[in-house]
Amino acid sequence: MTRSATARTRILNCTLTLSIILHAPLALAKTPVATGTGGAVATISEQASRSALAILDKGGNAIDAAVAAAATLGVTDPFSCGIGGGGFMVIYLAKDKRVITIDHRETAPAAFTPATFLENGKEIDFDTAVASGAAVGVPGTVRGWHEALERYGTMNFKQVLAPAIDVANQGFTVTDIFSRLTRENERKFQQFGTTSALYLRDGKALPAGTMLRNPGMAKAYREIAARGQRAFYTGPMARAIVDAVNRPPVAGGAGVRAGKMTLADLANYEARIRQPVASTYRGYALYGMPLPSSGGVTVAEALNILEGYDLKAMPRADAEHLYLEASRLAFADRNAYLADPEYVDAPVAGLLSKAFAAQRRTAIDPKRAAASVAAGDPYAYQEDQSIPLRPQARPLQKENAHTTHFTVSDKDGNVVSYTFTIESWGGSGIVVPGYGFLLNNEMTDFDFSGPRPNVPEAGKRPRSSMAPTIALKDGKPAFTIGSPGGSTIITTVLQTIVNHVDFGMPMDAAINAPRLSERNGAATSVEPGFAGSAQARALEAFGHTWEATPEEIGAANALVFNPDGTVTAVSEGRRHGVGSALVQRKGH
Structure with a gap:
C-alpha cells in the first residue's frame, strides 16, 4: 500500500459513547459504573454527563x-468530535416500539472525483492529505441534531445548547489526556494560525491544569441556538467554513492543499433517516447502523458466523480463536462490498443471511488461524442475483481510529446510541476562524484509488466503521454498546457482545477486558501488556500473531437494562482516563 499504515493506525475516528436515563436529580462522585432507577449517563467527559x-x-x-451531551463533548473533547464533523445516531422509540437511525455522515463536495487524492496517477501521502482543506467533507452534525430534535425531541436548540455554551464560556481544565493529544498533534496544529492560537502556547501544547475557554465555539452555538441549523449551513458561519476549506488559515509559510467546497455544498446537505440493520443473536434482537457505516452489517455477519458454535461451553482460548476468525471473514467481505448505498448496490441481504454465515463458517479451522482470507460470495444468498460484480480480495484498509460514542435512555424508555466524529485526532487541524471548531478530515476515509466501492465521488459519503448498537430482549431494551476506534470499533463492539452474552461477563468486565482486533490483516491488533500474557500464549498456539506496536483500543460506553427495572451505565474503567457514569436516583 502506498499510504502510511503507521499514520492510519495513529489516527483514530473520533466517536463517543454516552448513556442517559431520566428521573429525580442527585449529584454523584465520578465513577465509571452507576446503577439507578431513574436517569443515567456515561461519557468520557464529566461536563458532558452533567x-x-x-x-x-x-x-x-x-x-x-444526547444533543446536549454531544454539544458539550464538542467543547471538552474537540479533537474527537464536534459540529465540524458528522455521525450516526440509533434511536429506540419506546412509544412506537421501533428503531430508526439518523445518518449525518459528511459528504464529498461536488468538485470531488475518484482522482482527488491522486497525483500523477499515484496516491498522495496520507498525512499530507489529512492536514488540508481537501480532506474536509461537508459537515453533517448540526443537520443531524436538527433532525433528531425536530422529529423525536421535546426541546429546541436554545435549550439543549445552553449547557455547552456555559462550558465554552466559563472554560474547563485541560486534562493529561487532552494535553497529550495536543502534543501528538503539535505539528499539524502549528500549520494553522487559528488552531495554534486556540490550542497551543508558543507553538507547544497547553499543559494539564490550564483553564481553556473557547469563546468562538460559544458564538457558534449561540448562533445555532438563535437561528437553528440554518445558522450553520447558510450565512456568515457557512462562508467562514467555505473560506477555511478553500483558503486554509495557514501559519507562516506552511504549504497546505486547498479544498473546493462551495456554499451550495453546505446549503444542499441532507441527513438521512434510514432503517437500521436488524439481526439476531442468541435470543437478542440487535439493531445497528446501516450503510454507509459498515459497522452494523459487519458486526451482524460475524455474530451470525459465531452463532453456529457453543462458545460458552468451550475453553476460553478456543472461543476467542473463533471470535478472531469470524471477524477476519466478516472484514474480508466488508472491504470487498460495502460503501455508500446511494452509489454502490451492496449485497447487504446476502451478507446478513444466516445461510451465508453457515457457508462462511466452513472456512474456519477450529485449531488454526488463517492467513488473510478472500471475500465470500453473498449474492447467491439474496433474491436479487442480477449483479455481476465479484470483486477481488483487497488488503486491509487502514483508517483513522479515534472517535466518540455515547448512549442514552430516559424514564419513558427511549434509548439513543450515538457515535460521532471529526475523524483523526484534531480532524484536518483547521479551526474555523471566529467560530472555534475544528473541521473534519473525513474524506480520507475514502480509498484513495480504485476501482473499489469506496472511492471518492461527488456527494458520496465515505464508508465508516461506526457501530452504535441497541439490543432488545423479548421486545424490550436489554443493552447498548458502541466505541471509538476506526475499524477497531467493529471488533470492540463484537468482542464486548461476545464477552457479555456468551461468556456471561457483567458489562463493566466485558468492556474492561483486553481487546483483540482481527481485521483480516497479517497480525492482530492488541493493547499494551497483552503480548506475553497467558491469554496471548494460549492463542499463539493456534497460530495467532500480534502487531508489533500495541495501542489502546477504543473507549466504549454502554447501558444495561436490568431485570429488576434498574439501569446500569458503564464507562471505561481505565482507557482514555476513567469515564463518568452518573445516575439521577441510585438503585437499591
Missing part, C-alpha cells in the same frame, strides 16, 4: 439529552 443530566432534570427526553 450537561445531559441538566437537560433530563428540566424534563427533556433522551434525544434532547
Whole structure:
C-alpha cells in the first residue's frame, strides 16, 4: 500500500459513547459504573454527563439529552468530535416500539472525483492529505441534531445548547489526556494560525491544569441556538467554513492543499433517516447502523458466523480463536462490498443471511488461524442475483481510529446510541476562524484509488466503521454498546457482545477486558501488556500473531437494562482516563 499504515493506525475516528436515563436529580462522585432507577449517563467527559443530566432534570427526553451531551463533548473533547464533523445516531422509540437511525455522515463536495487524492496517477501521502482543506467533507452534525430534535425531541436548540455554551464560556481544565493529544498533534496544529492560537502556547501544547475557554465555539452555538441549523449551513458561519476549506488559515509559510467546497455544498446537505440493520443473536434482537457505516452489517455477519458454535461451553482460548476468525471473514467481505448505498448496490441481504454465515463458517479451522482470507460470495444468498460484480480480495484498509460514542435512555424508555466524529485526532487541524471548531478530515476515509466501492465521488459519503448498537430482549431494551476506534470499533463492539452474552461477563468486565482486533490483516491488533500474557500464549498456539506496536483500543460506553427495572451505565474503567457514569436516583 502506498499510504502510511503507521499514520492510519495513529489516527483514530473520533466517536463517543454516552448513556442517559431520566428521573429525580442527585449529584454523584465520578465513577465509571452507576446503577439507578431513574436517569443515567456515561461519557468520557464529566461536563458532558452533567450537561445531559441538566437537560433530563428540566424534563427533556433522551434525544434532547444526547444533543446536549454531544454539544458539550464538542467543547471538552474537540479533537474527537464536534459540529465540524458528522455521525450516526440509533434511536429506540419506546412509544412506537421501533428503531430508526439518523445518518449525518459528511459528504464529498461536488468538485470531488475518484482522482482527488491522486497525483500523477499515484496516491498522495496520507498525512499530507489529512492536514488540508481537501480532506474536509461537508459537515453533517448540526443537520443531524436538527433532525433528531425536530422529529423525536421535546426541546429546541436554545435549550439543549445552553449547557455547552456555559462550558465554552466559563472554560474547563485541560486534562493529561487532552494535553497529550495536543502534543501528538503539535505539528499539524502549528500549520494553522487559528488552531495554534486556540490550542497551543508558543507553538507547544497547553499543559494539564490550564483553564481553556473557547469563546468562538460559544458564538457558534449561540448562533445555532438563535437561528437553528440554518445558522450553520447558510450565512456568515457557512462562508467562514467555505473560506477555511478553500483558503486554509495557514501559519507562516506552511504549504497546505486547498479544498473546493462551495456554499451550495453546505446549503444542499441532507441527513438521512434510514432503517437500521436488524439481526439476531442468541435470543437478542440487535439493531445497528446501516450503510454507509459498515459497522452494523459487519458486526451482524460475524455474530451470525459465531452463532453456529457453543462458545460458552468451550475453553476460553478456543472461543476467542473463533471470535478472531469470524471477524477476519466478516472484514474480508466488508472491504470487498460495502460503501455508500446511494452509489454502490451492496449485497447487504446476502451478507446478513444466516445461510451465508453457515457457508462462511466452513472456512474456519477450529485449531488454526488463517492467513488473510478472500471475500465470500453473498449474492447467491439474496433474491436479487442480477449483479455481476465479484470483486477481488483487497488488503486491509487502514483508517483513522479515534472517535466518540455515547448512549442514552430516559424514564419513558427511549434509548439513543450515538457515535460521532471529526475523524483523526484534531480532524484536518483547521479551526474555523471566529467560530472555534475544528473541521473534519473525513474524506480520507475514502480509498484513495480504485476501482473499489469506496472511492471518492461527488456527494458520496465515505464508508465508516461506526457501530452504535441497541439490543432488545423479548421486545424490550436489554443493552447498548458502541466505541471509538476506526475499524477497531467493529471488533470492540463484537468482542464486548461476545464477552457479555456468551461468556456471561457483567458489562463493566466485558468492556474492561483486553481487546483483540482481527481485521483480516497479517497480525492482530492488541493493547499494551497483552503480548506475553497467558491469554496471548494460549492463542499463539493456534497460530495467532500480534502487531508489533500495541495501542489502546477504543473507549466504549454502554447501558444495561436490568431485570429488576434498574439501569446500569458503564464507562471505561481505565482507557482514555476513567469515564463518568452518573445516575439521577441510585438503585437499591
